[in-house]
Amino acid sequence: MTGNPPSLNLSPEVLSIMGETGFAYLAKAREIKEKKGIPIYSFGIGQPDFPTPKHIVEAAKQALDEGFTGYTETAGIPELREAIADYLNERYHGEVSPEEIVVTPGAKTAIYLALASYITEGDEVVIVEPSYYAYAMVVKMRRGKPVFAAADFVPGKGFVINTDKILEKITGKTKAIVINNPHNPTGSIFSPSQIDGLVEIAREKGILLVSDEIYDNFVFQGKFKSLLEYEDWRDTSVVVNGFSKTFSMTGWRLGYVVARKEVIPRLKALAVTMYSCATSFVQKAGVAALRGDWTPVREMVQEFKERAELLHNELSKIPGFESYLPHGAFYLYPRISSLLEMTGLTTEEFVNYLLEEKGVVILPGASFPDKAGVNHVRFSFATSKDVIKKGTSLIREAVEELLNKQ
Ligand SMILES: Cc1ncc(COP(=O)(O)O)c(C=O)c1O
Incomplete structure (x- = not known):
């Protein structure tokens, strides 16, 4: 043949x-x-x-020794979701509840879960570029259309979000805007007023904001503003974060999505179909990471x-x-x-x-x-x-x- x-x-x-x-x-x-x-x-x-800090490794070892090796709740073990909610609330005051979190194997899976849950054929997704490549790929996998809006390069300063360029890209088919802050690949932090501008667009036009905040602990200068700092975050935003970078845990595969409670059952249905749950003993290590010594x-x-x-x-x-x-x-x-x-x-x-x-x-x-x-x-x-x-x-x-x- x-x-x-x-x-x-x-x-x-x-x-x-x-x-x-x-x-x-x-x-x-x-x-x-x-x-x-x-x-x-x-x-x-x-x-x-x-x-990876030693106390995190020890927590995983202990979980293994104690036989914590079975499936867990799809959304993640309650103590990890509580630890994540406490971490986010202490920093961003968004009153996130553990029921608004789905734990994933790495932030990449969180990106997939967040975007695939909302995007369908024909939807346009505005992505601030340059961008981490995965956002556009997931949109394509869902037969959506990635539409890029360039951030401006300001010589000597780095990159800034240009809300006019974003507005120009919005059509009747725009479902979501994706941002990543602090930003890969530029190392820029989009200022609170730039983020305010995006939130304003989302509110006015009824467009979802998907924000990847995996570098939220890598802030050297200036202020990082999370979307969870807005009182109405549940009406505008889905936030992705994870453990890979902050705790030097890239190979452990641990991340999460934060979204309003009403959509979590559907996210869990997709999550259980994709991966059942994040690795059990890695989740215990995640608790140790968030609750342990941050030195x-x-x-x-x-x-x-x-x-x-x-x-x-x-x-x-x-x-x-x-x-x-x-x-x-x-x-x-x-x-x-x-x-x-x-x-x-x-x-x-x-x-x-x-x-x-x-x-x-x-x-x-x-x-x-x-x-x-x-x-x-x-x-x-x-x-x-x-x-x-x-x-x-x-x-x-x-x-x-x-x-x-x-
Ligand atoms: C912006 C951004 N999001 C997500 C990821 C993936 O994170 P994880 O390894 O937890 O899947 C990366 C990794 O480089 C990244 O730069």
Whole structure:
């Protein structure tokens, strides 16, 4: 038989989605390391380079020793939902009840759960770009249409939300607006007044706001305003958060969705169909994370703040890099248009040159849909100061070589 029978063809939705570039470059870097035997300096993946704090690990071990290994409630064990509600209420005063939380295996599943619960064929979803890639992919999986509204790049400052651009994109089909704050890939924190502007749009137009607040503890400067701080959050918003970044628990897979109580039964129906429940003993570890000692988190955030300054200072010395000081998350997304003009390279060609010639991993801006970041590159500074120093000096060397060739 030649070719596949049609039954073996994948669905158009699955064929339309892209994977995560950070993971793809991780694999590429491993290949280069093996082939060339050169050390790799990675600013690629967004994963804290700190171990999970010990008391969290101990809580998981204890849960395993006690045989806490069965299925749990789909929405998550009550003590974890209570701990999450207490955490959110202490910080954001939204009076979230444990019945308004669904625990998920990682924030990615929370993003899927939140968007798939609301979006159907033909719905338009406005996504502030550049954006974490998963939002647009889930919208596509639901046969919705991602519509991108660019944040403005303000040289020397970073990115700001432009509510006029968002308003321009709203049509009768717009169902939701997705934001992420503090922001991956830019390291910007959208100011309280920018968030007020979005909430105002949601209220006036009856559009749902989906807010991914997974970096809410990575705030170095300025104020982060959660959507849960608005008294009427239940009428406008669904919030996604998780443990991966704050507690350095990326591999544990623990996240959650916060939504008004009335929709939780449907979210749970989808959740039980997708994953039954988050891993039992990981949920116990989550309780220890939220209720335990936050000193390791504070120390890590302080270290990240210092790295943000170091990386910005080092990049500012490189010709063609328009850097700025990131205020949150652990990313920096400089514009490199003049460097591209001077060298005649595309962003992808420059990124590949750095990887192949110098062993330095950074990500092309367009990995963060849609097109607002084509002339940018993303650095994750979830890596040591030594790597930051060595990696940026290699980038400087590469840029000088490329400019000398002109
Ligand atoms: C904005 C944003 N949301 C969600 C995630 C995924 O988090 P998790 O590993 O908990 O699924 C990431 C990971 O990089 C992220 O940057």
